[in-house]
Amino acid sequence: MTIPPFLSIERTSRHVSLDARNPAFYGNPNAVYAALHAHCPTFYWSEQKQWFFTGYDHVNALLRDRRFGRQILHIASREELGLAEPMPHLASFDLSERYSLLELEPPEHTRLRTLVNRAFVSRHVEKMKPELEELANRLIDGFADKGEVELLSAFADIIPVTMIARMIGIPEEMGPQLLKWSHAYVRMYMFGRTRADEDAAEQAAREFSDYVKTVIAERRAEPRDDLLTHMIHTEHKGQYLTEDELVSTTIVLLNAGHEATVHQIGNSVRIILDSGYDPAELFRDETATECTVEESLRIGAPVHIFQRWALEPVEIDGVSFKRGDKVSLILAAANLDPAKFTDPLTFRPDRNEAANLSFGAGIHFCIGAPLARLELNIVLPILFERLAGLRLAKTPVVKDVYHFHGLDRLDLAW
Template identity: 80%
Template sequence: MNTMPDFLHIDAQQRSVSLDARNPAFYGNPNATYALFHAHCPTFYWKEQKQWFFTGYDHVNALLRDRRFGRQILHIATREELGLPEPLEHTQNFDAAERHSLLEIEPSEHTRLRTLVNRAFVSRHVEKMKPEIETLAHRLIDRFEKDGQTELLSSFADIIPVTMIARMIGIPEEMGPQLLKWSHAYVGMYMFKRSREDELAADRAAKEFADYVRSVIAERRAEPKDDLLSHMIHTEHKGQFLTDDELISTTIVLLNAGHEATVHQIGNSVRVILESGLNPQSLFGDEKTTERTVEETLRIGAPVHIFQRWALEPVEIDGVKFERGDKVSLILAAANLDPLKFSDPLTFKPDRAEAPNLSFGAGIHFCIGAPLARLELNIVLPLLFQRLPHLKLASQPNVKDVYHFHGLERLDLTW
């Protein structure tokens, strides 16, 4: 029997939910709440967010691919027509950086940008980075192995993804700490119930980030190198080159998306494995078991929980009518826990042979960095448990208050 926690009110008949996303009891363990959504109303109107949400696997999977919905709306209607407020004055720099983001645009602009970037992220290209990732992971573990303890996010998880994506794009590695600072401030804009301070910090980060990227673009125009930024600058698509604004947006989204979620996922995965009570050596016996373990940690501990879409035309989904300009939210992490698709969904079971997880999305906005993120996880997780076979949690980790991202404040380990 599902008992309702104090912080949650579900009216199954009306299909409405009242829930404060900043309540630690929710964001600390969102999976438990998602199980209640599945039990009572997988499609619901979230009162505080003033929006409809979908958690069912089939609905989320279909909506991610449904071309009647998009990430953009102002390419087909004006703010006036849709009754949307004017952009915020104090987030102009953030809005400018997002204007040409792969995550925020639709075809044909999306097709042109994605075509130029895609080649670098296909599996066969990414696979070549394997030795570099292994070398870096070993080097980091060498630094703390003798200590018998570490805070894994700062000593390991933060460093690997940002270093690899910076190398790939052509940003100097020593910029890693600064990129992390900008990124953390930048993604504050995606938090539920963000404050004005969060918005100002994100806008400052966007301006500094864009100014820095602009200076690197100028260097690569004058002196191209064998990196993704030079490729984007000097490659044409149907007679067109990317503008500086497009290059800046694309570089920022690749740097942010290329490490933010993977940092969270390394921490989430290690925690899930250690809390499962299963023997890590059996989880990483060979390539196949490693891959299944990684996919199961992605399913049960997804780093990004929500993906939003605009209705581009009047449409009805699961009995809910949407007008053009309505926004809907898809809870990817909840779709991964749908009991109609996954047996005993709240349990970590690496030997599952069920539906693929939706943690990287689907459709044209499927995460472009998924092959790189998967490669990093498939290399660094087994390596960590192999080098530190007696790994244990030193304390109960706290989850960051950054819903709808899902990651830990810190991960203290001993061995």
């Protein structure tokens, strides 16, 4: 496997040098992952000052390994770990994240997830199928006669945010504002974030939190049949969610409930159009559709990295970690491990190999996976059926936001 010129690998020390802002990398990260699998699947990324794992078995095991967690300050102090104090200019952002499902460990994680999980199980999500079909068709009606469309703004952006807002109980006309807040949040998780990114995220957190508090007050006064009302009025072992917990949970569900799915709709359409497969064959029935969706999730995952803290001293693949060390798991690279997937860089919807890790694994497995899968399984077949002869009108523009992977523009014609 050829090593790209912008990637430097020192095999003996397993040190890798790679600029995450290089368009040649974030535009086609799969090529880099293939080189890493061939030469250095577990590596120390010099620019990030952290160990990374790409092997399927390592990533899958570490996602489930209780010696690692999303949280560290529940068992150690900042002083003990040598961690900097929170930054005052991010006080609102930190508060909005404090009780995020993504950032907690048991028992707090168990309590919050138990209260939310019922709404996201497959049998409840399946009831949304008619709404999804109606929304997808209505959006396509708006551009079907034009012969061209920028798919993200006209379709992919709208569907996930509308559905998660309806589920939670947020007016869907808030969709454009939710997208703006969410985009500001996401930049906090990018490599090389700037003070401007932090200030934008802080403002978004303050505005988002204030808005959610007003909706919480409305639901306390007038309960409805929605997830927010359920979270407010349901107890777990005699406890109700506090207002800060409600705000954090609502924000993380709204952000996670659409950001990745927007990327995946765009990624999937691009993958299918580039594959040479006949869309009519890929979506000929429910089974074929599910296989197509899972293969597009494998080869074009929207979320690439999940991080974990070592909660105790541990050795993985010959690397020793002490309590408080951070490790990164590259989900998208694990999906391309040649030890698990034959010809891993090729889109093959008839695969019968390992399950993709795009939604994670273990206690932090994506709670919204059933909803995301339903959205993809419903809207992709409708899109390709309604727009016969769909093709790329221009080269897709990839977002410069590694470690989320998606498109800035997807111009199509038919």
